[in-house]
Amino acid sequence: xxxxxxxxxxxxxxxxxxxxxxxxxxxxxxxxxxxxxxxxxxxxxxxxxxxxxxxxxxxxxxxxxxxxxxxxxxxxxxxxxxxxxxxxxxxxxxxxxxxxxxxxxxxxxxxxxxxxxxxxxxxxxxxxxxxxxxxxxxxxxxxxxxxxxxxxxxxxxxxxxxxxxxxxxxxxxxxxxxxxxxxxxxxxxxxxxxxxxxxxxxxxxxxxxxxxxxxxxxxxxxxxxxxxxxxxxxxxxxxxxxxxxxxxxx
Amino acid sequence: xxxxxxxxxxxxxxxxxxxxxxxxxxxxxxxxxxxxxxxxxxxxxxxxxxxxxxxxxxxxxxxxxxxxxxxxxxxxxxxxxxxxxxxxxxxxxxxxxxxxxxxxxxxxxxxxxxxxxxxxxxxxxxxxxxxxxxxxxxxxxxxxxxxxxxxxxxxxxxxxxxxxxxxxxxxxxxxxxxxxxxxxxxxxxxxxxxxxxxxxxxxxxxxxxxxxxxxxxxxxxxxxxxxxxxxxxxxxxxxxxxxxxxxxxxxxxxxxxxxxxxxxxxxxxxxxxxxxxxxxxxxxxxxxxxxxxxxxxxxxxxxxxxxxxxxxxxxxxxxxxx
Numbered sequence: 001x002x003x004x005x006x007x008x009x010x011x012x013x014x015x016x017x018x019x020x021x022x023x024x025x026x027x028x029x030x031x032x033x034x035x036x037x038x039x040x041x042x043x044x045x046x047x048x049x050x051x052x053x054x055x056x057x058x059x060x061x062x063x064x065x066x067x068x069x070x071x072x073x074x075x076x077x078x079x080x081x082x083x084x085x086x087x088x089x090x091x092x093x094x095x096x097x098x099x100x101x102x103x104x105x106x107x108x109x110x111x112x113x114x115x116x117x118x119x120x121x122x123x124x125x126x127x128x129x130x131x132x133x134x135x136x137x138x139x140x141x142x143x144x145x146x147x148x149x150x151x152x153x154x155x156x157x158x159x160x161x162x163x164x165x166x167x168x169x170x171x172x173x174x175x176x177x178x179x180x181x182x183x184x185x186x187x188x189x190x191x192x193x194x195x196x197x198x199x200x201x202x203x204x205x206x207x208x209x210x211x212x213x214x215x216x217x218x219x220x221x222x223x224x225x226x227x228x229x230x231x232x233x234x235x236x237x238x239x240x241x242x243x244x245x246x247x248x249x250x
Numbered sequence: 251x252x253x254x255x256x257x258x259x260x261x262x263x264x265x266x267x268x269x270x271x272x273x274x275x276x277x278x279x280x281x282x283x284x285x286x287x288x289x290x291x292x293x294x295x296x297x298x299x300x301x302x303x304x305x306x307x308x309x310x311x312x313x314x315x316x317x318x319x320x321x322x323x324x325x326x327x328x329x330x331x332x333x334x335x336x337x338x339x340x341x342x343x344x345x346x347x348x349x350x351x352x353x354x355x356x357x358x359x360x361x362x363x364x365x366x367x368x369x370x371x372x373x374x375x376x377x378x379x380x381x382x383x384x385x386x387x388x389x390x391x392x393x394x395x396x397x398x399x400x401x402x403x404x405x406x407x408x409x410x411x412x413x414x415x416x417x418x419x420x421x422x423x424x425x426x427x428x429x430x431x432x433x434x435x436x437x438x439x440x441x442x443x444x445x446x447x448x449x450x451x452x453x454x455x456x457x458x459x460x461x462x463x464x465x466x467x468x469x470x471x472x473x474x475x476x477x478x479x480x481x482x483x484x485x486x487x488x489x490x491x492x493x494x495x496x497x498x499x500x501x502x503x504x505x506x507x508x509x510x511x512x513x514x515x516x517x518x519x520x521x522x523x524x525x526x527x528x529x530x531x532x533x534x535x536x537x538x539x540x541x542x543x544x545x546x547x548x549x550x551x552x553x554x555x556x557x558x559x560x561x562x563x564x565x566x567x568x569x570x571x572x
Contacts, residue, residue, distance in 0.1 A: 013389070013526075013527070014525075014526065016391070016526075017388040017391045017392055019392070025388075025392070037508075093357070093367070094361075094366065097361060116508070117508070119388075119389065119507070120387065120388055121387050121388075122369070122370065122386065122387050122388070122389070122507070123369050124353050124357070124369055125357035125360070125367055125369060126357075127357075128325065128353075128354065128355075128356075128357035128358040128361070129357050129358070129360065129361035130361075131325075131358060132329070132357075132358040132359075132360075132361035132362045133361050136437070137324075137326055137435070137437035137438040138325050138326070138354070138358065138438075139438070140325070140353070140354050141350065141354075143501065155441065158350075159350075159501045159502070160350040160351075160443075160502075161349055161350040161351070161454075161502060161510070162350075162443060162445050162446065162502060163443060163444050163445040163446040163500065163501070163502050164443070164444040164501065164502075165322070165440070165442070165443045165444075166440075166441040166442045166443075166444075167324060167438055167439065167440055167441060168438070168439040168441055169437060169438050169439075170437045170438075173437070178508070179491065179495070179508060180494070180495065180501065213399070214366070214399070215365065215366020215367075215398060215399055215400060215403060216366045216367075216368055216396050216397065216398050216399060216403070217396065217397055217398075217399055218394050218395070218396050219379075219382060219395045219396065219397060220394070220395045221387075221392050221393070221394050221395075222392070222393050222395075223391070223392065223393070224386070224390065224391075224392075224393045227533060227538070227551075227552040227554075229550055229551045229552070229553065229556075230538075230553055230554035230555050230556065231554075231555065231556070232550075232555075232556050232557065232558065233555050233556065233557045234557075236564065236567045236568065236571065237571070239539070239555070239557055239564075239568065240568065240571045240572060242537075242539065242555050243483070243516065243518070243539065243568070243572060244572070246515060246516040246536075246537040246539075247457075247458055247483055247515065247516055249483075
């Protein structure tokens with residue numbers, strides 16, 4: 001089977017984000033990584049292959065030429081080949097999902113695995129949009145994925161507000177990874193060296209037709225008002241009084 | 251002027267409170283645009299009571315899409331029903347909650363209808379340039395002001411950012427929506443739902459949240475100490491990612507960037523270090539109390555009141571004295 005995994009390049013999610021003098025995101029100190037949820041999606045694809053199935057894993061990114069660093073990491077993690085669709089425009093879920101759909105139509109995967117959201121823009125749209133464009137079933141926020149023995153369905157446990165929901169989707173389908181799907185492996189040096197010989201194809205976005213108009217526009221960005229540190233409480237009795245006051249239980 | 255459709259899923263009872271902030275937002279939006287709005291309720295049979303409870307908040311019609319097939323609506327089926335309802339009501343825009351249901355289904359509809367979508371709206375404002383919306387990015391560290399370039403789109407709304415809608419004198423007319431006329435996709439089959447404990451208030455709607463991390467050690471201690479304190483205060487229990495990952499707490503209790511967003515009157519964080527990702531889910535709480543043995547834990551930087559000490563000693567005393 002063939003699994004397509006999308007990879008987005010994001011700033012280190014544990015680093016502090018600041019705005020520059022013009023009110024744009026200050027990228028000068030950023031170190032760039034694979035979106036953590038995409039890493040989980042890729043790890044899941046590798047584990048499906050390790051379970052004994054014959055699987056080809058294709059990693060795909062929509063971004064600038066700098067994104068090849070993250071795609072090389074994806075190859076080292078276990079992708080067999082990578083596709084970088086070169087696009088200089090700012091990534092918006094509408095256009096990215098259409099370009100991913102174009103890649104999916106060319107590659108004809110049985111399964112598309114993606115991270116549930118990117119930790120920079122936090123949109124949480126691209127997965128669902130891609131499933132809609134391709135008219136595939138979707139199972140978002142997956143914490144467990146099991147392929148049925150006939151290889152035609154996937155049984156997916158999803159983390160939802162009420163608890164854990166299980167769905168069965170007919171393949172091809174789009175599934176998005178949540179935090180607890182797995183814990184991605186560390187990439188060892190031999191894998192990094194071996195990955196250098198794996199194919200990484202670059203395709204200009206223009207080859208997939210005209211760009212989709214972006215339907216929304218960011219007018220400004222600001223830092224939300226910061227909470228300031230309060231005071232330290234020394235006794236339990238004082239804490240009890242504070243809790244009573246805050247809950248109107250005087 | 252036109253019409254907006256508001257999409258909500260309901261089981262007929264528990265989820266009702268969550269729909270109120272959505273109607274509050276829609277009222278504010280409709281006031282700015284002069285639009286009318288209809289409410290589409292999707293659920294299994296027996297959700298008529300839910301519709302009756304929502305009749306006094308300004309919706310022109312309440313459309314009831316009640317069907318056994320929609321008892322646990324999957325994204326593809328809910329999208330098909332919602333798109334048919336948008337067409338029938340001549341709605342150009344769609345609004346829903348940024349809940350696990352809304353996050354799943356709304357972008358699917360946006361793509362089908364080729365509409366832009368703004369996720370996680372926390373504020374709407376009318377300006378000379380048209381409507382502007384605020385939404386958090388980068389785990390809530392950046393607040394972006396966004397506008398649609400056209401006059402139609404999809405919005406997902408953070409319930410915690412809005413309150414109780416105004417009651418109206420007019421009563422919404424309830425209309426059954428015939429699901430039988432909609433071709434429901436059959437690619438997804440619902441199998442089961444393992445529901446969390448429901449003896450406490452819904453985490454996202456609770457006025458008090460008692461939240462804990464890995465220092466709670468195990469599920470039994472977590473429940474005894476955090477659950478015990480929450481019950482004294484009529485509150486809900488929340489957890490950090492670390493607590494859920496180590497199976498001390500179930501997934502539906504996770505508060506943070508990728509879990510639930512809460513904004514209660516009082517948030518008590520016990521054994522929570524205060525990572526960027528956790529703060530994203532709770533920093534809009536009115537009063538924050540932090541209990542942590544590490545005096546340098548980042549949680550103290552956002553807490554109104556902090557107590558440095560061992561939660562295993564402090565929490566039992568609080569439970570005892572409250």
